[in-house]
Amino acid sequence: EAGVTQSPTHLIKTRGQQVTLRCSPISGHTSVYWYQQALGLGLQFLLWYDEGEERNRGNFPPRFSGRQFPNYSSELNVNALELEDSALYLCASSPRLAGGRSQYFGPGTRLTVL
Amino acid sequence: QQQVKQSPQSLIVQKGGISIINCAYENTAFDYFPWYQQFPGKGPALLIAIRPDVSEKKEGRFTISFNKSAKQFSLHIMDSQPGDSATYFCAASSLGGSARQLTFGSGTQLTVLP
Numbered sequence: 001e002a003g004v005t006q007s008p009t010h011l012i013k014t015r016g017q018q019v020t021l022r023c024s025p026i027s028g029h030t031s032v033y034w035y036q037q038a039l040g041l042g043l044q045f046l047l048w049y050d051e052g053e054e055r056n057r058g059n060f061p062p063r064f065s066g067r068q069f070p071n072y073s074s075e076l077n078v079n080a081l082e083l084e085d086s087a088l089y090l091c092a093s094s095p096r097l098a099g100g101r102s103q104y105f106g107p108g109t110r111l112t113v114l
Numbered sequence: 115q116q117q118v119k120q121s122p123q124s125l126i127v128q129k130g131g132i133s134i135i136n137c138a139y140e141n142t143a144f145d146y147f148p149w150y151q152q153f154p155g156k157g158p159a160l161l162i163a164i165r166p167d168v169s170e171k172k173e174g175r176f177t178i179s180f181n182k183s184a185k186q187f188s189l190h191i192m193d194s195q196p197g198d199s200a201t202y203f204c205a206a207s208s209l210g211g212s213a214r215q216l217t218f219g220s221g222t223q224l225t226v227l228p
Contacts, residue, residue: 035216035218101146
């Protein structure tokens with residue numbers, strides 16, 4: 001069974017640009033979670049999508065947004081990039097309503113903002 | 115209210131020794147407590163998890179101890195091996211409501227010396 005996949009693996013952008021990160025969940029999983037892992041700061045919750053709807057968001061500004069498609073894959077969009085957005089962005093998926101149980105993570109997208 | 119505090123930040127243990135990592139939480143609505151292991155360049159992988167209705171859970175060399183009254187839980191790695199060298203994150207979540215995302219501790223970098 002394929003795990004959670006994310007693309008691209010690495011990304012370099014400059015301040016003010018916009019970026020889109022992509023995530024494909026494990027087959028059969030309907031929930032997708034996005035986390036930011038900045039250096040030395042642990043994992044911070046960004047967004048949770050289930051069945052195409054945004055269910056919850058963390059303490060991040062509105063320039064962080066996303067969506068979930070009918071096939072349950074998801075995109076994370078970050079507008080007006082700032083230097084402090086440099087981080088590893090991790091996507092996790094779980095079966096519907098499983099919540100914290102059974103969250104499986106992808107390898108992440110490393111974003112560098114110059 | 116949503117914080118999970120983890121200590122120590124780093125830990126060095128000799129091969130065959132016991133590694134102990136501690137976490138404390140504040141939100142009494144948390145009812146699921148997993149531990150994740152992360153190797154460099156990889157996403158976190160679920161290691162072991164516990165619900166608050168039990169005080170201890172053991173899987174192989176890994177044991178979670180849980181103290182509900184103190185709102186603390188810990189990971190014990192028995193007979194630590196160099197292959198256990200990784201970053202360990204404790205986490206917590208609520209299995210109901212809108213806060214099903216994981217709230218992570220800040221991580222512990224474990225080094226097991228050969």
